[in-house]
Amino acid sequence: MLTADxxxxxxxxxxxxxxxxxxxxxxxxxxxINLGISDPNQAPKRxxxxxMLSSAKAIDSHRYPPLRGMAGLRRRVAxxxxxxxxxRLDPEREVLITPGSKEALIHLSLAVVDPGxxxxxxxxxxxxxxxxxxxxxxxQQWVPLIxxxxxxxxxxxxxxxxxxxxxxxxxxxxxNPTGAVxxxxxWQDLVEQARRxxxxxxxxxxxxxxxxxxxxxxxxxxxxxRSVAVESITFSKSFNMQGWRLSAMVGAxxxxxxxxxxxxxxNGGVYTPIQEAGMTALEVGPDPAVLESYRERRxxxxxxxxxxxxxxxxxxxxxxxxxxxxxxxxxAQEYAGRLLHEARVAVTPGTAFGPSGSHRIRVSFTSPLExxxxxxxxxxxxxxxxx
Ligand SMILES: Cc1ncc(COP(=O)(O)O)c(C=O)c1O
Numbered sequence: 559m560l561t562a563d564x565x566x567x568x569x570x571x572x573x574x575x576x577x578x579x580x581x582x583x584x585x586x587x588x589x590x591i592n593l594g595i596s597d598p599n600q601a602p603k604r605x606x607x608x609x610m611l612s613s614a615k616a617i618d619s620h621r622y623p624p625l626r627g628m629a630g631l632r633r634r635v636a637x638x639x640x641x642x643x644x645x646r647l648d649p650e651r652e653v654l655i656t657p658g659s660k661e662a663l664i665h666l667s668l669a670v671v672d673p674g675x676x677x678x679x680x681x682x683x684x685x686x687x688x689x690x691x692x693x694x695x696x697x698q699q700w701v702p703l704i705x706x707x708x709x710x711x712x713x714x715x716x717x718x719x720x721x722x723x724x725x726x727x728x729x730x731x732x733x734n735p736t737g738a739v740x741x742x743x744x745w746q747d748l749v750e751q752a753r754r755x756x757x758x759x760x761x762x763x764x765x766x767x768x769x770x771x772x773x774x775x776x777x778x779x780x781x782x783x784r785s786v787a788v789e790s791i792t793f794s795k796s797f798n799m800q801g802w803r804l805s806a807m808v809g810a811x812x813x814x815x816x817x818x819x820x821x822x823x824x825n826g827g828v829y830t831p832i833q834e835a836g837m838t839a840l841e842v843g844p845d846p847a848v849l850e851s852y853r854e855r856r857x858x859x860x861x862x863x864x865x866x867x868x869x870x871x872x873x874x875x876x877x878x879x880x881x882x883x884x885x886x887x888x889x890a891q892e893y894a895g896r897l898l899h900e901a902r903v904a905v906t907p908g909t910a911f912g913p914s915g916s917h918r919i920r921v922s923f924t925s926p927l928e929x930x931x932x933x934x935x936x937x938x939x940x941x942x943x944x945x
Contacts (some may be wrong), residue, residue, distance in 0.1 A: 572685060572910035579902055591933040593859075596734070596877055598798045602835075605734070605846050606797060614829035623827035626818060627655020629807070633832045633885050634840045635791070635806045640914040642766075643776040651811040653820050655836075657828045658766060659805035663816070664689045665730070665824065666788070666807065669816035670758045671696050673724040676839035678720070678727035680711055681912030682735055682880070686701055686730040686760065688912070700912055701727070705871060709738035713751050721755040732765035732774055735880045735911050735920040737770065737873020745777045752786040755818065758813055767796035767844045769787045769875040770853055778809055786842035788813045797839045804828055804836045822852040852877060855923040857931055862934035863921065867945035879921045880908070887945050889916055901936040 566617065570809040573595045580590045601607070613635050632649035639645040647653055649704050656662035667690035670815060671677055674697060679687040681700035691698035699713040699720045711729060713721070727749065731740035745761075752759045767860020779784045788809035794800035807817055828836075860872055868881040883893050890907035897919075906922070924931060937943055 561584075564693060569691075574905055576898075576906065579898065582904070590898065590902045590904055591920050591925065591929050591936070592904045593923070593930070593933055596795075596924050598800060598877075598924045599794060599847075599926055600798050600848055600851065601745075602798045602839070602843075603842055605821055605842045606799070606835045606839045609866050610831045610835035613834040619830040621830070623830050623833060625822045625825070627653070627828065628833045628837075630832070631837050632796075632806075633811070634837045635808060636841050639776070639778065641806065642777050643925060645778045647778075647808055650815055653806055653808045654814050654821065655833065656790075656805045656807055656817075656821060657825055658763065658803035659790045659794070660686045661803075661825075662805055662807050662821070663687065663762060663790055664693070665820050666760055666790075666813075666817055667694060667696060667726060667796045670822045675678065675725040676720060676723040678711075678724050678757070680717065682908065682918070683728065683912055684730055684734050684764075684924060686793075687730075691830060693797045696868055697723075699724070700914075700943050701736070702914060703733075703736060704914075709733055709736040710740060710744055711748075712795060713748070721751070721757070722798070724755060724757040726754065726758045726760060727775075728760050728762065730762040732769055732875030734765065734849045735878045735906075735908075736917075737763065737802045737876045737878060737880065739772045739873070739874045740775055741772075742775055742779050744777065745780045745783065749780045749783045749786060753782060757786070758810075759783070761787060761789040763789050764792050764795055765876045766791060768852060768877060770847060770856065771874040774875065782845060783809070785810055788817070793839055794838055796844045799835070799839065802835070804831050804832050818844055846878075850926070852923060855927055858927065859921065859923050859930050859934070862930075862937075866934075866937060868945070876923055877924050879923075881919050881921060883919065885917065885943055887943075891917055893943075896921055897937065897938075900940045901933075901943060903937050908944065909929075 591637040632653040636647040636649040676697045792805040870881040894907040906920040908918030
C-alpha cells in the first residue's frame, strides 16, 4: 500500500461527492438543480473587485505576503470588532489572517489539541469540525444540539470525564445547518464551563452578516473569553468572496500565537491583492441587497418545503433549512438519493453534519430564486417525495 490508512477510512468530502454525482448526471444530459452546497451565487461589490484588480497591477503585490497577514488588514479586522461588537482587539497579538476559515478551523486543532486529545464537536455541525478526528487521530465526542434547547449545545449532556479530557470545543452561531443564533448569556455560560474544565472554545462566526431575526453575537463580548476563546470570521458569506480564501482568527493571544506557529509552517499567506480587497470589503460593508435576496429566497423556499409536508424551524440566520423527514419516506441518504435521481434536485443528507442528521436534509438557498422555484416544482411533481 502506497497510501496511509487514514485515506482509506476517510469518507469522501460530502460536497465533492454530491458534485461528482451531479456531474455524472450532467454528462448524461440530465440537468440538476443544486440546493446542496452553500456557494453564494452573487458577486462581490464593485469596490472590492476594483481594489483587487488595481492591487494585482502593482509589482510588489506578487511577493510572498506577511505570514500573519497585512498589518492594515489586521487593524481593519480589529476596527470591525470594535464597531460591531464593542470588542477591542490588539491587531498585533489577537488577530491572525488565514487563507479560508475551513482550513483555519481544522489547523487550529493542531495548535491546541495533543495527539489523541479530545475535541467536542456539535451534532449537527459543519463537517470540518470532525476532520481533526478523521485526519489527525484526535478523539472526538459529539455535543447534541436539539430543537427543544434552541439548537444550543447542551453541556450538561457531556460526561464529566469528557469535559475533563476535552482540549477544544467548536461552536458555530449563527448556525449551519440549523439557522439558530446565540445570545450573550449563552456565551457567558459557555465561557464559564471552558474556564472550569480548561478547554479552548473556537467560535465560528461565518454567518455574522446573514441574520433575519435577532443579531449575531461574538463570544468575545464576554470579557473572560479573552483567555480561553478564539473566533473565526470569513469573507466568504458576508462578501461573496468564497473562492478568494480569506478569513481571520481572533481572540486569546496565546492561542493565536500557537495557531500562527502552525500556519506559518504550512501556509504561505494570502495573496496581497486579496488582502487589499478584504480591507476594502470591511470598509464598504456587506451589500444589503444580498441579505434582502436571501430573505426573499428563504420565504419562498420555506413555503415550498412546508407545502411538501416537511417539518422545520424557520432559520433565524444563515442560508439553510434543516428539515426533518418522517420515517416512512426513508432515511436522509435514501431520500436525498431519490430526490436527486427522480426530481433532479440535490440537497445534502443530514448525516453529513453528524449522527442526529439521519432523518434530516439540509436545503440551501444560495442559488438564484428562479432555480429555487424550479427545484420546488420538480420536487412537487414526484409524489413519492412529498411527505
Ligand atoms: C459554519 C461554516 N464555517 C466555515 C465555513 C467555511 O468558510 P470558508 O469559505 O471561509 O472556508 C462554512 C462554509 O460553508 C460554514 O458553513
